[in-house]
Structure formats: C-alpha cells, structure tokens
Amino acid sequence: MADTTVKSLGEGVETLGIATENGTEETTNGPADDWDAKFGFPLPDLFKLAVRFYREKDGKAIHLSYKDKLKLVAYSKQAIHGKFHTDATQDVGFLNVVGSDRRQAWQALGDMPKETAMSEFVKLLDELCPLFAPYVKAHKAEQEEKIRKEKEAAEARRREEEERQRQEMEEAVRKQQELERQKQLETERQIREALNQQTAIQFRQYAEQQLPEQPQKQQELIQQLQEQHFQQYMQQVYQQQVLHQQQQYQQLQAMQGVGQVPQVTPQHPQGRGSTPQKEKHIGSDPTATQLRPNGLQSIPVSNSAEHEDVDLSGDETNNLPPIAAASMWTRKDLKEFKESLNKDKESVIKVGSGETITVRVPTHEDGTCLFWEFATDYYDIGFGVNFEWTIAPSNQVSVHVSESSDEEDLEDEEVGADPETKGDIERGKKRDDRPPTDEIIPVYRRDCHEEVYCGSHTYPGRGVYLLKFDNSYSLWRSKTLYYRVYYTR
Numbered sequence: 001m002a003d004t005t006v007k008s009l010g011e012g013v014e015t016l017g018i019a020t021e022n023g024t025e026e027t028t029n030g031p032a033d034d035w036d037a038k039f040g041f042p043l044p045d046l047f048k049l050a051v052r053f054y055r056e057k058d059g060k061a062i063h064l065s066y067k068d069k070l071k072l073v074a075y076s077k078q079a080i081h082g083k084f085h086t087d088a089t090q091d092v093g094f095l096n097v098v099g100s101d102r103r104q105a106w107q108a109l110g111d112m113p114k115e116t117a118m119s120e121f122v123k124l125l126d127e128l129c130p131l132f133a134p135y136v137k138a139h140k141a142e143q144e145e146k147i148r149k150e151k152e153a154a155e156a157r158r159r160e161e162e163e164r165q166r167q168e169m170e171e172a173v174r175k176q177q178e179l180e181r182q183k184q185l186e187t188e189r190q191i192r193e194a195l196n197q198q199t200a201i202q203f204r205q206y207a208e209q210q211l212p213e214q215p216q217k218q219q220e221l222i223q224q225l226q227e228q229h230f231q232q233y234m235q236q237v238y239q240q241q242v243l244h245q246q247q248q249y250q251q252l253q254a255m256q257g258v259g260q261v262p263q264v265t266p267q268h269p270q271g272r273g274s275t276p277q278k279e280k281h282i283g284s285d286p287t288a289t290q291l292r293p294n295g296l297q298s299i300p301v302s303n304s305a306e307h308e309d310v311d312l313s314g315d316e317t318n319n320l321p322p323i324a325a326a327s328m329w330t331r332k333d334l335k336e337f338k339e340s341l342n343k344d345k346e347s348v349i350k351v352g353s354g355e356t357i358t359v360r361v362p363t364h365e366d367g368t369c370l371f372w373e374f375a376t377d378y379y380d381i382g383f384g385v386n387f388e389w390t391i392a393p394s395n396q397v398s399v400h401v402s403e404s405s406d407e408e409d410l411e412d413e414e415v416g417a418d419p420e421t422k423g424d425i426e427r428g429k430k431r432d433d434r435p436p437t438d439e440i441i442p443v444y445r446r447d448c449h450e451e452v453y454c455g456s457h458t459y460p461g462r463g464v465y466l467l468k469f470d471n472s473y474s475l476w477r478s479k480t481l482y483y484r485v486y487y488t489r
Contacts, residue, residue: 005287039133041142047079050125053135062129072125074105078117081109103116176444187476195233225407237354237475245474248382251442320389321460322439328455334375337452341482349399351471351479359467359483362392363459367487370465371456374483379432381479382441382470383453389437389463397485403472408410435463443470 035043054072058064064072077084084107108118126132207218281331329336341347351357361370374383438460446453457465470481 039136050122070105075117077106078109079114215230241439326440326457331452349481351472357469360398361465369458369488372485373454375452377480380445380447382443383446385441386466388435388437
C-alpha cells in the first residue's frame, strides 16, 4: 500500500511540473509568499521538492500512518488536477480498498484551490518529517552554489574576452608603433644618404689632409664627421619646429587677447559657402582675367623699370586706407573640389616638408574683391593672408617657395642690396625700404584635409595679396595643395 501511494505521488508530481510550466496554475498572494520567505523556494518548486523528498525517504527515513499518507495523496491530486473528477482517476474495483479511500479523501477536499493544496501538502510533510526542512535547505544551498559557479564562469569568460581584446589592441598598437619606427628609420636613412652625398667630397678631402696614407683611419674620420653633421642638422630642424610652434602659440594668444577669431562668418546673400553671382571663375568666361601661377618657380626680378613693382613706402604710408576684415568659411564638397582642380596641373602644388609657399596675387583693375579656395590631402597646413602695398607690373600670379617665412624676408632684403654688403651677416640691420605690408589673416593651421576652406577680401587699394601656405612645422611630411583664386567686379 505504501508503494502504491508513493508511485501515485511520483506520477502526480510529473504532471504538476507540466501544468506549472504551461502557466495554467493559478497563484494568489498568501501562503506562497510565506513558504518562499521560509525556505527560499516558490511554492510550486517547493511542492515538487516535497514530493521528491517523500518518494526518496518513505519507508526509510520516515514512517507515516495510513491516514497521513491518504491526506498527502489527496493534496497532491488536488494540486495537480484540481477538483475531483472521474477523468483524472481510474475506476476502482469493489475490493480495491486503497483506491477507494484515496478517491474519498480527494473528493473530501471539494473546491480547494490548487495553491492551497500545495501549501497543505508541504505543511503536513514539514510537521510529520523533521528531516524535510534540512533537506530543503541543502537543496537551496546547492542551487545557490550552482548559481555562484555559473556567475564565476561568466565572469571568467568576460575577463578572458577583455584580456583577449586588450592583447589585440596592444598588438595593433605595437604593430603601428613598429610601422612608424620603420618609417622613421627609413626617413632617417634617406636624410643621411642625402647629407652624405652633399658632403662626401669635402669630408674625403679633409680626411686625406688630416690622415695621409691611412685609408682605414680616413674612413673612420669621415664616418664621425657624417654622424656629427647629421646630428647638427636634426637639432637645427627640431629647433626650427619648436620656434615655429612658439610663434604660433604667441600669435594665438595675441588674437584671443584682442577678441579676434581665426575664422569670420561670411556675409554673402546666397548663404554660407555659396558662390557669389558676380564671381568670374578661371576658364568660365573668356573675358575673365585668369589668375594662374607659372608653376613652382619664383618669378625672376627684372632690372628693367617696367617690370619692377612700384614701392608705395615713404610718406604715402601714412595715408594708406584701413584694411577691412576678411571673411572665411568652409564647404563640405572636398572630393568634388579636388577632382575639378586635378585637371589643371597649375592648381595643384606640392608643399615640401619645412617649406612655405607664397602665392602672390596682384589686384586687378577690373576687380573689387578677391576670393580664394584651397584644400589638401590627408593633413592640415598653415594659411594666412597679407597685403603688400605695391603696384605690380602685371596681373600674373606667381608662386614662391622658401624654407620658412623668415627666409622670405631675408630674400627680399638681399634683392637690390649693394654688392659689397650683399650676404654680409654682420651688417647689423635690415632693409627699411620694402613695401609696407599689412596682415589680413594671421598664419594658422587649418584642417583643410577635412573640408574646403574658402575666403574673400575686399580690395583696400592697389597692391599684391600674399597667400601663405605654411608647412614649415612639418619635419617629414609633404602636403599636396589644391587651390583656386579669382576676383569679382
């Protein structure tokens, strides 16, 4: 009889598990919350655990009376199937006393809710079996340990993934650093070769004079001289870069002190970045003046008076009109702008590392305003605009290349200097008869590799605009410059 009761409970708990998973179980706040607080399991889970405990321990660790077993069977049937109905049980014969007693006990529960039946089953088993509470607590501890291990495993996987990603990032950074180091070594090698080629004859002659008939020592001396020459050259380059950065910083601080902003919003009626209606692009109108340079070579200065710039210096400088502020804006059509200028080789200039390009644009007698547009590939470049109060002999644009803006000043000084004083570094003063020059836009690095930089300025009078493209701060990189200038009436 005991085996029959236990088997019935075992079949019932399986059915209970299916009914609970399908969500057909009705739950209400009450006893279920009490059992959850006491044992740490929801009532359906606690009921299934109680049935399992009864199946494992009946007749071994616990011994219940026939009446108590009938109650447990009745509660389990009510919890699984609800109110008694004939479809949920088999017909019992006249001599099947146990089956008849179970049916009667089940029928006696009437309309008891399933949740109440579960609660009564657990309550009765807990009262009759002192070992039930430790059994449940042991399962709870086992469940918590399982959850803890799962969390630890998940945390370990997360740490492994983070470590893998970190190692991948470190490897990528290492490869990038190695690539940069290789590029630096290659650049250094090229510089050494160029310097050694320039000084090869001079150092060889010096070594032969100092160590005659000692070829091995001569070679050692040449190598020492070459190394010293390279180190001196690199130190000079770095000093020039630091000096240029300091000048830019001071210039920026000065602009911020007087409230100037490097870029000024344009006031064109067509809106930001639009093209003025009266502008004349190069090549768009046969009557338009074509402002195009003759390549990267500086235009030679002629000794004839008809080709010399007319200097406006002297007393007339006091009567020069004020310079209006320039307008600058940007456009996003970077790719289209470059493609349009690629067809004209004169509009694409390579600015070498450490170089400054000055584009001289004379004012045009038919124009009233100068416009410029420029962009670069991959990297930024310094840009500024000056105005030189001089009368150019023609409207032709010229391009001048120098190592820095300071070098341009020295070149200007030497042009027209007396033969006796030309190149004399100890003469102690500069030329003071150069044309007066006003700064319209200070030289400042522009992110023209990301968008097209545009600007305009109204003619202050007759003179020459100096558009400076400064790459003197770059030790290794050359810049490809795309530019266009035009005027409007």
